Amino acid sequence: xxxGKQRAYEELRLEKSPTGIRGFDEITxxxxxxxxxxxxxxxxxxxxxxxxxxxxxxxxxxxxxPGVFVSFEETQDELIxxxxxLGFSLPDLCDSNRMYMDYVRVERSEIEETGxxxxxxxxxxxxxxxxxxxAKRLVLDTIETLFSGLSNASILRAELxxxxxxxxxxxxxxxxxxxxxxxSLTREGLEEYVSDCVILLDHRVTEQVSTRRLRVVKYRGTExxxxxxxxxxxxxxxxxxxxTSMKLDYAAAExxxxxxxxxxxxxxGGKGFYRGSLVLVSGTAGTGKTSxxxxxxxxxxxxxxxxxxxxxxxxxxxVIRNMRxxxxxxxxxxxxxxxxxxxxxxxxxxxxxxxxxxxxxxxDYDPAAVVVDPVTNLTQVGTxxxxxxxxxxxxxxxxxxxxxxxxxxxxxxxxxxxxxxxxISSLADTWLKLQNLESGGERNRAITILKSRGMAHSNxxxxxxxxxxxxxxxxVYVGPEGVxxxxxxxxxxxxxxxxxAALRLEIDRLEAxxxxxxxxxxxxxxxxxxxxxxxxxxxxxxxxxxxLKMETMFQKRKEMGISRKADT
Amino acid sequence: xxxxxxxxxxxxxxxxxxxxxxGEVWELRLYVAGQTPKSIQxxxxxxxxxxxxxxxxxxxxxxxxxxxxxxxxxxxILAVPTLVxxxxxxxxxxxxxxxxxxxxxxxLDVRQV
Numbered sequence: 001x002x003x004g005k006q007r008a009y010e011e012l013r014l015e016k017s018p019t020g021i022r023g024f025d026e027i028t029x030x031x032x033x034x035x036x037x038x039x040x041x042x043x044x045x046x047x048x049x050x051x052x053x054x055x056x057x058x059x060x061x062x063x064x065x066p067g068v069f070v071s072f073e074e075t076q077d078e079l080i081x082x083x084x085x086l087g088f089s090l091p092d093l094c095d096s097n098r099m100y101m102d103y104v105r106v107e108r109s110e111i112e113e114t115g116x117x118x119x120x121x122x123x124x125x126x127x128x129x130x131x132x133x134x135a136k137r138l139v140l141d142t143i144e145t146l147f148s149g150l151s152n153a154s155i156l157r158a159e160l161x162x163x164x165x166x167x168x169x170x171x172x173x174x175x176x177x178x179x180x181x182x183x184s185l186t187r188e189g190l191e192e193y194v195s196d197c198v199i200l201l202d203h204r205v206t207e208q209v210s211t212r213r214l215r216v217v218k219y220r221g222t223e224x225x226x227x228x229x230x231x232x233x234x235x236x237x238x239x240x241x242x243x244t245s246m247k248l249d250y251a252a253a254e255x256x257x258x259x260x261x262x263x264x265x266x267x268x269g270g271k272g273f274y275r276g277s278l279v280l281v282s283g284t285a286g287t288g289k290t291s292x293x294x295x296x297x298x299x300x301x302x303x304x305x306x307x308x309x310x311x312x313x314x315x316x317x318x319v320i321r322n323m324r325x326x327x328x329x330x331x332x333x334x335x336x337x338x339x340x341x342x343x344x345x346x347x348x349x350x351x352x353x354x355x356x357x358x359x360x361x362x363x364d365y366d367p368a369a370v371v372v373d374p375v376t377n378l379t380q381v382g383t384x385x386x387x388x389x390x391x392x393x394x395x396x397x398x399x400x401x402x403x404x405x406x407x408x409x410x411x412x413x414x415x416x417x418x419x420x421x422x423x424i425s426s427l428a429d430t431w432l433k434l435q436n437l438e439s440g441g442e443r444n445r446a447i448t449i450l451k452s453r454g455m456a457h458s459n460x461x462x463x464x465x466x467x468x469x470x471x472x473x474x475x476v477y478v479g480p481e482g483v484x485x486x487x488x489x490x491x492x493x494x495x496x497x498x499x500x501a502a503l504r505l506e507i508d509r510l511e512a513x514x515x516x517x518x519x520x521x522x523x524x525x526x527x528x529x530x531x532x533x534x535x536x537x538x539x540x541x542x543x544x545x546x547x548l549k550m551e552t553m554f555q556k557r558k559e560m561g562i563s564r565k566a567d568t
Numbered sequence: 569x570x571x572x573x574x575x576x577x578x579x580x581x582x583x584x585x586x587x588x589x590x591g592e593v594w595e596l597r598l599y600v601a602g603q604t605p606k607s608i609q610x611x612x613x614x615x616x617x618x619x620x621x622x623x624x625x626x627x628x629x630x631x632x633x634x635x636x637x638x639x640x641x642x643x644x645i646l647a648v649p650t651l652v653x654x655x656x657x658x659x660x661x662x663x664x665x666x667x668x669x670x671x672x673x674x675x676l677d678v679r680q681v
Contacts, residue, residue, distance in 0.1 A: 117663045
C-alpha cells in the first residue's frame with residue numbers, strides 16, 4: 001500500500017530536461033522542467049544568452065533534442081560568432097537540421113500601429129521553426145524586446161500569456177530570458193507568466209575581482225538550494241560549481257597511503273596518510289615544502305595512481321628540474337600520463353574563477369592525489385574568509401571523491417607558522433610543520449607533525465635532510481641546550497660517542513675487577529675448606545678412639561658382673 | 569471574401585497602371601494569418617484607402633502565413649495583420665487592422681491630395 005503510493009508519487013514528479021550544462025543539472029536535480037517554460041533573468045552581460053544557447057546545443061548534440069533559438073536582440077551572425085568562442089559550431093548544427101535560428105527584428109521607428117492586431121505572425125514563425133527541425137527545446141532571447149518595439153502593452157501581455165500557454169501545449173521545454181529590472185526580476189514582469197522555474201544570474205565586482213553567481217529563485221515541484229552558486233563562462237562553455245558536498249557526509253577511508261618519505265610514514269603511526277584526507281605542509285621559505293609535495297606526488301605515481309600538481313610559483317619544467325636534484329624523477333610520470341603539473345599564477349583570474357577552473361581540471365583528469373603548491377598564493381586574489389570558504393568547498397568536493405590532497409602553505413618568516421595558517425589549518429587532517437632551525441652559524445631543516453587526525457603519531461622533531469637520493473629524516477639531538485641539528489648535532493653526537501667509549505672502558509674495568517675479586521674469594525674458600533677438612537679428619541679419629549674406649553669399658557663391666565654371678 | 573482572386577486582379581490592374589503613371593507603383597503586401605475578422609477588416613480598409621488615394625497606381629499582394637509560414641521570416645513579420653510597403657522604397661510597415669485612415673496614410677507616406 002505504502003509502496004504503491006510511493007510509486008504513484010514518483011510518477012507524478014516533475015519530469016526534467018537535462019541541460020547538459022556542467023553543474024547546473026546537479027543543483028536543479030536533473031535540469032529544467034520538461035515541456036515547460038523557465039525564465040532566466042539577470043542584468044546585462046550576466047550570461048543569459050550563453051546559458052540558453054548551451055541548453056540548445058547540448059540538447060541537440062547530447063540528448064537528441066533539436067532546438068530553436070529565437071533571438072530578438074542578436075542577429076544570426078552575431079550569435080554564431082559569440083557561440084564559436086564557447087566552442088559551439090552553430091552552422092553545423094543548423095545544416096544538420098538539429099537547430100534552427102530565427103532573428104526577430106522589432107524596430108519601433110519602422111512600425112506604425114493602427115487598430116487591432118495580434119502576434120499570430122510570431123506564432124506562425126515559431127510553429128514553422130519547430131516543425132522544420134522537430135524541435136523539443138526553444139529559446140526566446142529576450143522576448144521583452146517586444147515591449148520596446150510595440151506600443152500596445154495590453155495586446156502584448158495578452159499575447160504573451162497566450163504564447164506561453166501555447167508552448168506548454170506543444171510540450172516545448174523553453175527558456176525565456178529577461179532583463180533584470182530595478183525592483184523586479186524582469187523589467188516587464190515576465191515572471192508573472194512563467195511560474196515554473198526562475199533562474200537569476202548575477203555578475204558583480206568586489207575588490208576589482210568579478211564573480212558570476214547563479215541562483216534558482218523558484219522551481220515549482222523541486223527541492224532546490226536557494227544559495228548562490230558561482231559559475232563561469234569559459235572556452236568550454238557555461239559551468240556552474242555545484243556546492244553539493246557541504247554536507248560533510250563523505251565516507252572516511254581506512255586505507256593509508258605513503259607520504260613518499262618512509263621515515264615520515266613511520267612517524268604517522270607507521271602507515272602514512274589516510275586516503276582522501278587533507279595534508280597541510282606549512283613552513284617558511286626554503287624549508288622543503290615543495291620537496292615534500294613532490295615526494296608525495298612521486299609516491300602516488302609509484303602506486304600507479306594519477307596525481308595533479310598545481311604549481312603556483314614555478315613552471316612545470318622548473319619543478320621537474322628542481323626535484324631531479326633531490327633524486328625524484330618526475331618527468332617519467334609525466335610521460336606515462338600519471339602526473340600532470342599545471343604551472344600557473346593565480347592572480348590572472350579572480351579567486352572563484354580560479355578555484356572553479358581548478359576543480360573542473362581536477363574533475364576532468366580524475367586524479368587520486370592533488371597537490372596545490374602553495375595554497376597561500378590564493379590569498380593574493382581574495383580575502384582570507386573568501387579563500388577559506390572556497391577552499392573548504394574544493395576540499396569537501398575532493399574528499400567526497402576520495403582524492404588525497406596536499407596543500408603547501410608559505411608562512412612569512414617573521415610570523416609564527418602555527419598562527420598564520422589558522423585560516424585553513426582547521427580543514428587539514430594532517431598538518432606537518434617544516435621549519436628552519438638556526439644555531440651555531442647554520443640553518444637546518446626540521447619537521448614536526450602538529451596534528452594528524454585519527455592516528456597515533458609521533459610528537460618528535462626530526463631533522464629533515466634533502467639528499468641526492470631523496471628526503472631523509474633523522475633524529476635530532478635533544479639535550480640541556482635544546483634541540484640540536486646539523487653540525488651541532490653531529491658534534492654533539494661525536495661527544496656522545498666519546499663519552500660512551502669512556503664509559504664502556506670503565507665498565508670493562510669494573511667487570512675485570514669483579515672477576516678478580518671473585519677468583520680471590522673462591523681461592524680463600526678453597527683454602528679454608530682444605531684446612532677444615534684436615535681438622536675434620538683428626539677430630540673424626542679422636543671421636544672413633546673415644547667411642548672404642550667407652551665400649552671397651554662397658555664390656556669389661558659386663559664381664560665382671562657375670563663372674564660375680566650378679567642377680568641382674 | 570476571397571483574397572486570392574482579388575490579389576490576382578490587383579496585380580493585373582497594377583501592371584496596366586504602371587505604364588500610364590510614369591512607373592510610380594505602390595507595391596503593397598498584406599500579411600494575414602487565416603481569414604480572421606481582423607484580416608478581413610484590414611483588407612477592406614486597405615482597399616478603400618487605396619482606391620481613394622492611390623487609385624490606379626497600386627498593387628496589393630495578400631500573403632496568408634497559414635499557407636506560407638516560411639515567408640514570415642523574410643519581411644520580419646511578427647504581428648498580423650501587417651501591411652508592408654515594398655515600393656516605393658524605403659520599406660515601411662503598418663500593423664493592425666488599418667482602421668485609422670490618417671495613420672495608414674502617414675505610415676505609407678502618402679501625400680494627401
